[in-house]
Amino acid sequence: MGVTEKVAQAVGRAPMIALLGNPNCGKTALFNRLTGARQKVANYAGVTIERKEGQFVSPAGNQFRVLDLPGAYSLSAHTPDEEITRDVVAGLRAGEGAPDLVVCVVDATNLRLNLRLVLEVQRLGLPMILCLNMVDVAKKRGIEIDADKLAQELRMTVVETVAVQGGGEKSLLRALDELGPLAPAAARPLAAIDAVSVEDTQREVRRILAVVAKNMHATDTRSEKIDSVVLHPVVGPAILAVLMFLIFQAVFSWAEAPMDMIEGAVGAFGGIVKEHMADGVLRSLLVEGIIAGVGGVLVFLPQILILFFFILVLEDCGYLPRAAFLLDRLMGGVGLSGRAFIPLLSSFACAIPGVMAARTIQNPRDRLVTIMIAPLMTCSARLPVYALVIAAFIPDRQVWGLFNLQGLVLFTLYFAGIFSAMGVAWFMKRSLGGKRKQPLMLELPSYHWPNLRNLAIGLWERAKIFLTRVGTLILSLMVILWALSSFPGAPEGATHPPIWYSFAGMIGRGLEFVFAPIGFNWQICIALVPGLAAREVAVGALGTVYALAQSGDDVASALAPMIASTWSMATALSLLAWYVFAPQCIATLSVVRRETGHTRYALLMAGYMFTLAYTASFLTYHIARLLGA
Numbered sequence: 001m002g003v004t005e006k007v008a009q010a011v012g013r014a015p016m017i018a019l020l021g022n023p024n025c026g027k028t029a030l031f032n033r034l035t036g037a038r039q040k041v042a043n044y045a046g047v048t049i050e051r052k053e054g055q056f057v058s059p060a061g062n063q064f065r066v067l068d069l070p071g072a073y074s075l076s077a078h079t080p081d082e083e084i085t086r087d088v089v090a091g092l093r094a095g096e097g098a099p100d101l102v103v104c105v106v107d108a109t110n111l112r113l114n115l116r117l118v119l120e121v122q123r124l125g126l127p128m129i130l131c132l133n134m135v136d137v138a139k140k141r142g143i144e145i146d147a148d149k150l151a152q153e154l155r156m157t158v159v160e161t162v163a164v165q166g167g168g169e170k171s172l173l174r175a176l177d178e179l180g181p182l183a184p185a186a187a188r189p190l191a192a193i194d195a196v197s198v199e200d201t202q203r204e205v206r207r208i209l210a211v212v213a214k215n216m217h218a219t220d221t222r223s224e225k226i227d228s229v230v231l232h233p234v235v236g237p238a239i240l241a242v243l244m245f246l247i248f249q250a251v252f253s254w255a256e257a258p259m260d261m262i263e264g265a266v267g268a269f270g271g272i273v274k275e276h277m278a279d280g281v282l283r284s285l286l287v288e289g290i291i292a293g294v295g296g297v298l299v300f301l302p303q304i305l306i307l308f309f310f311i312l313v314l315e316d317c318g319y320l321p322r323a324a325f326l327l328d329r330l331m332g333g334v335g336l337s338g339r340a341f342i343p344l345l346s347s348f349a350c351a352i353p354g355v356m357a358a359r360t361i362q363n364p365r366d367r368l369v370t371i372m373i374a375p376l377m378t379c380s381a382r383l384p385v386y387a388l389v390i391a392a393f394i395p396d397r398q399v400w401g402l403f404n405l406q407g408l409v410l411f412t413l414y415f416a417g418i419f420s421a422m423g424v425a426w427f428m429k430r431s432l433g434g435k436r437k438q439p440l441m442l443e444l445p446s447y448h449w450p451n452l453r454n455l456a457i458g459l460w461e462r463a464k465i466f467l468t469r470v471g472t473l474i475l476s477l478m479v480i481l482w483a484l485s486s487f488p489g490a491p492e493g494a495t496h497p498p499i500w501y502s503f504a505g506m507i508g509r510g511l512e513f514v515f516a517p518i519g520f521n522w523q524i525c526i527a528l529v530p531g532l533a534a535r536e537v538a539v540g541a542l543g544t545v546y547a548l549a550q551s552g553d554d555v556a557s558a559l560a561p562m563i564a565s566t567w568s569m570a571t572a573l574s575l576l577a578w579y580v581f582a583p584q585c586i587a588t589l590s591v592v593r594r595e596t597g598h599t600r601y602a603l604l605m606a607g608y609m610f611t612l613a614y615t616a617s618f619l620t621y622h623i624a625r626l627l628g629a
C-alpha cells in the first residue's frame, strides 16, 4: 500500500466534524484556518451555499475530517441551502451518516439569535462543542460572556475563537484533542427538534443569557453611525451610484499601464517567434493561433482584477447587504426581493455562482426569476469584449472635464444589462403571477475593515481562475479555431485571404446571412461560435481571425486598431449591444438546468436572450446608421 493510500485510509476513518451555525458567524473562516483551504469568506449572510469537505491533523496528531456548511437560522429549513445543512447534520444525505461531532459556531456579538440554533441542534443528541467566535469584536464592544458558565448551562464544551487571527483556532484544537475517541453517533430524528416549542426555546435562551452574559445589548455604535449616512433615503442611493461609477472609471484608467505592458510583452514574444521560426503551419499555429488568440484575452487580466478588487472590498467590509437594502424598493417595484441582490451581484463575476447563490431565496418564484435574469448581469467574461470594442471605437477623452468617456460607456453597458434584467423580471413576475412581495429580512452585519489577507487571496483566486481558463479552455478553443481557420487553404488564384476559404470562413459566411441585418461581418460571425463556450474567446477568436486574414508577411498588429479601421461605428455598437444580452454560454445553461431541475428553463433562457440580443443589436445598428455612424 502506498503512502497516499495509507493516508487516504486513515482519513477515511477519521472522525467527521460538521461546522454549523447561523449565517455570517465565521464558519468558513474557521474552516479555512483549520484546513488551510481558501474557501470564500465575506461579510454577509449566505456566502457558503454548498457542503465543503476538508481535513486536518490536530497538534496531538489526531486526524479529523471537517465539513463547512451553509449558514442556517434553524434546522427547519426554508431555503435550498439550509436544506443542505439540515440534511448533513441529521444524517439524511444518501451514503453519509450523521457527523461524529457538531461544532456549533456562534457569533459572540449576537448570542441571542445564535443560541436558538444551538438548542435546536442539541436536541439531535449528537456530540457537540460550542465555538464562541468573534470574541475579539465582542470584547471590544464590552460584551462579557462567561464561557465556563455557558458550558455548565449547555452541558457541553465551550471554546472561544477568533477565526480571522493566526492561532485564533487553538482553543478549539485543544478541545478536540481532549475529547478522546468518539463513539459512532446517530442523530435523533428531526422531529425531536419540534418537541420543544419556539416560545419555550426563546425562554430558555433568555434564561441562559441572564446567567452567562453581561452587557449583551452593547450595540455597535460605529456601524450605526455609518449606517445613518449609508442608509439615508437620499444620501444612501447617491453614495451607491457614485461608488459604482467610480469603479467603472477605475477599471479603465488604472488598467491602462499594466495592460500596455502585457500587450507589449505578447507582441514582442510573437515577434521573436516569427523571427526565429521558418514560415509554415507550426509558426502560424503559434503566432496567429495561440499568441494572437490567447494573448488577446490575457491582456484583460488587469481590468478583471481591478473590478474584483472593488467587489471584494465591498463584500468584506459589510456594504453589500446595505446595497441590497437600498435597492430593495427598486427591486420590489419589479417584483424581485432584495434577497436577489447578492445572487445578482455574484453574477457580475460569472452567472454560474450567481445562479447557485439563488439557493438562498426562499420563495420558489422569486428564485426562478432571479435565476432567469442572472446572466443579464455583465459577467467578467464579457468585460474583454466590451473593453476591446470600447478601446477601438470610443475616444479616450474627458467629458465635462470629469469623466473618462470610455469608462462612461462601460458604465452604460453594465447598466443596460441591469435595466433589462429589471424589465425581464417585471415581465416574468407578471406572467408567473404569485403572491405580493415579501418583506426583506436581511441581517446587516457590523462594518469592519477588509481583511488584507482575504483580499489578497480573493484576488489571487480570481487571477488563478482566469489564467486557468486562458491556459485550458481558451487555449484549446483557439487551437481548434486556428485549425478550422487555416484549412483547407486557399485555392489557385484566390482573391481573398486563405481564411475566407477555410472551414471557419465557410461557417462565418453561412452565419453572415443571419447576422448581416445587425451589421456583423463574417469575421465576427466566426468569433460568435466559440464565444458560446466562453465569451471572452470571442476576443481571442477575433485576434486569430484578423491575424490570419492579414495579407502577406505583416507582423500581426494589435487587434483594436485593426477592427477600428475595418468596422463601422454602427457595427461596433451593435456588437456591444449583442453582448449586453449575449445568448447564454453553455456552462450557464447547464447549471440553470441543474438548479431548476428542468431543461425547459434553460431553453427558455437561451431563447429569450437570443431574441433580446438580436432585437437590441438590430435597433442599435439601424439607429446608428441613420445617425450616420
Ligand SMILES: Nc1nc2c(ncn2[C@@H]2O[C@H](COP(=O)(O)OP(=O)(O)OP(=O)(O)O)[C@@H](O)[C@H]2O)c(=O)[nH]1
Pocket: 021, 022, 023, 024, 025, 026, 027, 028, 029, 030, 040, 041, 042, 043, 044, 045, 046, 047, 048, 049, 069, 070, 071, 072, 133, 134, 135, 136, 137, 161, 162, 163, 164, 165, 316, 451
Ligand atoms: N473580527 C472577526 N471577524 C471574523 C471572525 N470570524 C469571521 N469573521 C469575519 O466575519 C465575516 C463572515 O465570515 P464567514 O467565515 O464568511 O462566515 P460564515 O459563517 O461562513 O458565513 P455563511 O457562509 O454566509 O454562512 C467575514 O467578514 C470574516 O472576515 C472573528 O473571529 N473575528
Ligand SMILES: [Mg+2]
Pocket: 027, 028, 029, 040, 047, 048, 069, 070, 071
Ligand atoms: Mg461560509
